[in-house]
Amino acid sequence: MNRICELFGIKYPIIMGGMSWAGTPKLAAAVSEAGGLGIIGAGPMRKKDLEKAIDEIRNLTDKPFGVNIILVSPYADELVETVIEKRVPVVTFGAGNPTKYIKSLKESGIKVVPVVASDNLARMVERSGADAIIAEGMESGGHIGEITTFVLVNAVSRKVSVPVIAAGGIVDGRGMAAAFALGAEGIQMGTRFIASKEADTHENFKQLILKSGIRDTVVTGASLGHSARVIKTKFAKKVRELEVSSPEEAENILVGSLRKAVLEGNINEGSFMAGQSTGLIEQLKSVKEIIEDIIQEFKETVIKLKEVSF
């Protein structure tokens, strides 16, 4: 039995990435219904918003789901409180070290799964009681570290005993098999699920993902201390220039830019956070097709590997 499936009580070890604005109850419910683990992206939410989102997903599915909380949120405390009150099965944590929340969450029977970008943080959160660890490579969309999926997943899974979920650059069964070869027992995908029929994300965003090649993302905010991978639009190039010439102005135009991309499809003022994997995504699919195609291709890939001889 796969440890990730067992831990979360799901059919396939495929987790939805924590995505602010794009991680809606509807999309998360579709992932859970298809056998994965859907994740509500709490991102900028406050207690009331998250309560509503949790009620919504429970109306759409009776399968396990999770909530992603980003540790840079000023409302992280009340969001943790909310998932405990609402008995959410799983919490994933992004952008920081969630150690201080782990004990109370676990006492409430909630599975805790931090996202890490380094092997050192992986060991630290394991010691604090994490149930699994998401090792996220720098090819991922949104906020990122510096180590690639290939190196990070290998290093983290050698250094911890809890199961590792690989994230960054994975959109298909080949990627899933590669992640498992490197030591992962599950995968997390964000960009791939935005380019789905069930995503509430603006059509412009979905089209940008389908059209972009592997070289069409860029990292903004590195010099501002919050690196984020986004699709290389004119706006993204402008942010990169302003980071050097006028960091304050860069910060100003970044405020609200992800919301503008996800909700409004605003090409001129939006940050379209997406991974390098955007270049591997060519078709809009239903969430069920995405997941079933991956599982099918995973199996085919393993068969091909068996046949390799030298």
Next chain:
Amino acid sequence: MNRICELFGIKYPIIMGGMSWAGTPKLAAAVSEAGGLGIIGAGPMRKKDLEKAIDEIRNLTDKPFGVNIILVSPYADELVETVIEKRVPVVTFGAGNPTKYIKSLKESGIKVVPVVASDNLARMVERSGADAIIAEGMESGGHIGEITTFVLVNAVSRKVSVPVIAAGGIVDGRGMAAAFALGAEGIQMGTRFIASKEADTHENFKQLILKSGIRDTVVTGASLGHSARVIKTKFAKKVRELEVSSPEEAENILVGSLRKAVLEGNINEGSFMAGQSTGLIEQLKSVKEIIEDIIQEFKETVIKLKEVSF
């Protein structure tokens, strides 16, 4: 039969990375003798140097080997002439588009294998007659592009018909299996072979690789137009600072810095080019051990993948 083994007439589809200064005839011969494809790094050589190196490797092994030529070398023309005159079996090309050399090399029966950092260049060199393509991710040591191994190998192998060799972040059998899952039919390694008993590289360099973690590399030269991944020494940090404050001075201190690292182990003035995989390398091994351990672990990894069930 594996297409890379067939193409080069070797036992294992493991290729040595093209490494200036570190890619000596002795190390290349050890890789070829162990069943892989050793590569002489022509780097800064002129015709006479390369002739001598080719004679040297032929005294050490009768197995196939190759020469790596970097296209930024002012002597690229005479080096190509030399490999033709000397009937070298394989040429790998780094840092540019080798299209103009491919025809004459192939007419002389030499296998041509360009290193690419994008799927577009991969398609271009395939159309020009490349026999295989090395897809090199940005986690690699030395001169790099922007796309990670995970995304690049998947994208390139979907877009070309010639066999793809994965490079960047690979040091073990898990990595080899992951590369094959993503569509590669061979792997290339550089950093791993520097940390070998047979490498002529200075002991300080080898020790730095063994001690470094996955976060201990940094990219220098990005703003100067020639990004290179190196171990994060004080010198590397100084280069990064000078790139901003005084680009000319940065260029000046970079001149000869790779030679100083490889030959002298000069910590204060050397560029220790190495990949993020430096964090996965913990033991100095003989080349034979490196290769045989990888093949063994590759097979074990495939067996584990077969047992995955969900």
